[in-house]
Amino acid sequence: MMISLQTLEHSFREMLRIRLFEERVRREFGKGDMPGFVHVYVGAEAIAVGVCSQLEQTDMITSTHRGHGHCLAKGVEIAPMVAELYGREAGLCHGRGGSMHIADFSKGVLGANAIVGGGIGIAVGAALAAQTLKDGRVAVTFFGDGAANQGVLHESMNLASIWKLPVVFVCENNGWAESTPASYSISVSDVAIRAAGYSIPGVVVDATDYSAMHVAAEQAILRARMGNGPSFIEAKFPRQVGHFVGDGEAYRSRDDRKSARQLDVIARTRLELESRGVDVGAIVDELGKLIGGELDSAFAAARDSKWPNIDELESYVYSN
């Protein structure tokens, strides 16, 4: 599948932006002053970008514990994201959520969710709202191969199907759930096979092939937008990084880890762009500087910025 050079280049920039963000998060996490734990989106960039670059700002997504990529692809700004990672008042969630619950409703990001599978049904509900209000929005839910074994996925697919809701199910199959291989925990070769049990079209996509991912997303989003109901995309790629930042992956063979790193969507897209005549080196330099600078100031600002006021501990529990 071929997509326009312009689209591919634009998406490459978006993916690179995520990669630079996540590599920086890993580095900064190592300094020890980022609270809690973080899961990075390295290697999965094609999925968030392939989907979100084709969504409107008002379209809604639900994300996972590995949500930075989804946020960035959906247009969330870097500085308040970083501030949130540090638990600061200036963070998107005023420091209440952190990495695993990062959210930006103004951009349609209804939240990362630290309950595996937690976002799936919420997206179905968001799609129900869109359908009922007839406002043309669509909803997308991202979830991992691990989440594919949660019952709520089954219930949500059934519901979306019988109500023909404008929702796209995107399974990010990186082959692992923490230390548990998908090949062990999932009873079928492709999660997408399960979609047939709900009369939902399901496809398996190589998520290291940006164009394939983009086209699959395009079709699914269009189908939702046209009122033709839900779709299921299983985006496969090997997990390049530890489950969380700091996970040494002792449970995984060195070979497996190495071969995973060789299947990198950024590297692959770079080659494709180059073969189509683009000076990728220039893009990388330019973005490296641009995003690098943005990250420098975002991290510096976050570290300098105010903690939430402990007198406001009880804020945001209820709205009134």
Add this chain to the structure above:
Amino acid sequence: MMISLQTLEHSFREMLRIRLFEERVRREFGKGDMPGFVHVYVGAEAIAVGVCSQLEQTDMITSTHRGHGHCLAKGVEIAPMVAELYGREAGLCHGRGGSMHIADFSKGVLGANAIVGGGIGIAVGAALAAQTLKDGRVAVTFFGDGAANQGVLHESMNLASIWKLPVVFVCENNGWAESTPASYSISVSDVAIRAAGYSIPGVVVDATDYSAMHVAAEQAILRARMGNGPSFIEAKFPRQVGHFVGDGEAYRSRDDRKSARQLDVIARTRLELESRGVDVGAIVDELGKLIGGELDSAFAAARDSKWPNIDELESYVYSN
């Protein structure tokens, strides 16, 4: 599919026994002194009998809110069943459970379950015990079309499949969950299609055809017994009766109700037996008397028998 005349005749007797029991329950319920509410197994007899007549006493089943048929087919005695329906100390559960929680562990009936889908995962666990203890037992779970939309079914099928557990999933699809038609609530034409999503062999069986049901059960049980893993049987038949005894089914068209009653497994099996030369009238008379008498005394005894002692209200919460 043909099964031996002997088997068919035996199973006909078993089915008739259930039918006679349930018809009597309906009649007696009308008298107003049976506590709570009851759901009868009328029309589904081939499923319980087709499966349970091929199980050993030590094999384990989990049942639903509509569990009398499963109990009887698994060899549970009538008198303590009836006593349980009346909440008496002499009941199988000493009156603690009632119709919706009727259980007889000595016969491998691990309990009716009033949570829709509640028994499914329990049977998977029972199969895990059998596999781990290597004692050759198999487990069967019965559940309705309504339960087919519960997430725990999906989780349980996946688990049973990856662990190759000796369990049979039997979906009793009577076309309705209370007032909700399966055609509305289930996103796929046959629930059995979903089994493919778990690499579990799934078949659709006409549950008004006893022989077909018997053969499907035979294969599934054998597969489990041989250590080859789970199977899924969707047994279809139209619901002949209201959801619970007393349900006027105002939500259902008269035609639909009428045509459902015309597809009756007892009537159909009777014809088959007759065509194979059996004097069914004699069987019906004989059993009518036999079971009728047993039911007479069971209902009389239950009504006469002691209530549980209220001083023992707190018994059975914990074992010590």
Add this chain to the structure above:
Amino acid sequence: MSIATSSQMVEMTFLKALNDAISFSMRNDSRVIVLGEDIAGGAGQGAPLEGSMGGTFGVTKGLLEEFGNARVRDTPISEAGITAATVGAAMGGLRPILDLMWASFAPNCFDQILNQAAKLRFMSGGQAKLPLVIRMAVGGGLRAAAQHSDTLYPLFTHIPGLKVVVPATPEEARGLLIASINDDNPVIFLEHMALYRTTGLVQLEPIAMELGKLGIMRQGSDLTIACVGQAALLGMDAAELLAKEGIDAQVISLRTLQPIDNEGLVACVKETSRLVVVEEGPPRCSISADIAASINESLFGRLLAPIGRVNSAATPVPFSPPLEDAHLPSVARIVEACHRVMTF
């Protein structure tokens, strides 16, 4: 038919009061939708309307006819999925009312209630707005046995982020349900099964009743009987019996458990100096324990007797009628507790 003024009262069942609250709210705000198993009932999406049951208890009867199947949706039996969808629908701009049928089924969607509905606003730093109501029937007495008789009052009340409402009368049912639908927070609305067919006077015009204010059902100066939901009816009966002995009991319907009207309760108990709390449900970590703890703290040294607590037995709900009767709070047990408190 005479022309009614808004101060007129009419007799109404609890069931009708709930139905009125929902249809009133749906008429006023097109974002209000209802969903749940069998809540249209047989009519599904497009099937003939006649005979549609309107939920297992009939609360939503007639709504489909008026509001159509985009706003009144039968759901599959998928408590987790439909509750998650309710949460998402609220975040997506609707004001959904979910009918879970029995509270005993809520454990099937406890993640969606505890981890999602209750926490999302806080975790998102105030971004999420969750105007949703989850209705469910609670309680025993129907011989429905252990898996259809839970109340779960304290489980919901323990969880910050939820509001918890327990009406005792038709007027409370209608007023509190309207307020719950108007509220921008997730509200757990618990309807005791034994109340559906009870009747009572309600004002002609549906109006919201503030959440967080208890209701005094009977004035009395000797002791206070504070009741959770349907228990207020038992409390009233007990008060009648006590009155015959010359004991003048005040009876309170708590109306909401979160927010709870601590101030109102303290004010009442200050007058009587004696308190009995009545709650259907097991005693540990219960509403009665919660109130006993807070009142003992607020009125330390000012109570004339230990706080009486009448709960269900510490067992699952038994099927057998005499066992269930012994398990549940009863007028007799309330009277007994009041005697203990009066004679301490």
Add this chain to the structure above:
Amino acid sequence: MSIATSSQMVEMTFLKALNDAISFSMRNDSRVIVLGEDIAGGAGQGAPLEGSMGGTFGVTKGLLEEFGNARVRDTPISEAGITAATVGAAMGGLRPILDLMWASFAPNCFDQILNQAAKLRFMSGGQAKLPLVIRMAVGGGLRAAAQHSDTLYPLFTHIPGLKVVVPATPEEARGLLIASINDDNPVIFLEHMALYRTTGLVQLEPIAMELGKLGIMRQGSDLTIACVGQAALLGMDAAELLAKEGIDAQVISLRTLQPIDNEGLVACVKETSRLVVVEEGPPRCSISADIAASINESLFGRLLAPIGRVNSAATPVPFSPPLEDAHLPSVARIVEACHRVMTF
């Protein structure tokens, strides 16, 4: 290496104590199995063993090697399914130990806990035997935020049919876990995250510690500080600070919340006449409320001050460190509560 006698004590982490309890029980009884997400960890069923993580916190490390993959099973992320399977396995003759990782995931299988595990014995009139343990990590302090920090103590304690265990020290962890595995009832075993790396003395030989008896961690005559699980460590620190002011505090680890050692608690508080209860978790319908209610009843008029309650704030657990610190019970807040109780 010297030969040890059974009265000898050894130093051990909380983690190792748990691991010991499980391997000891598995050695003694082949019906004991463990299952859960990542509890073998990477080694799955048959993959190379090296590097297998033994659960997110390492509690089950090494078990796979000793007991094999039929008795140590990684599971898919399917909390409802694996809990239901645990219930069924127990009824089928095993004695399973399920690791749910974090208690915040328990709402995903609340039906299986509340409606199945807790009720099946009762509903079946004593036929079902449910010798199962569900282990989970509870509590905050790790900046894991709202969906990984719940304690849920009262939710489990409210439900008749469950036992609820909350060890505070390695010795309690080992002894109570052995007892829980030996118990024929469903036991919810709650391990506070902050405890895993703590160390303490334990007897050389693993032995069961009776469920339902509190532990006195520090003798003291001025007031009693009763603590739930890890809070006991805070209680001990508070007692040290109070001692410097001349206040002699008794510190109690409750050990089990169901059964709860009411008798033992009453006996302690009778001596001191002052009580502070410390519990991580929100205050409504909590363990602290439960204890306050029962002690106020048992010792009405004999307490010298209102019972102090130190709980988490009534909010989900915040991510931001200063907010989380303010949210959780702390030594300072315990000391403050003790001062209030001493100076009442």
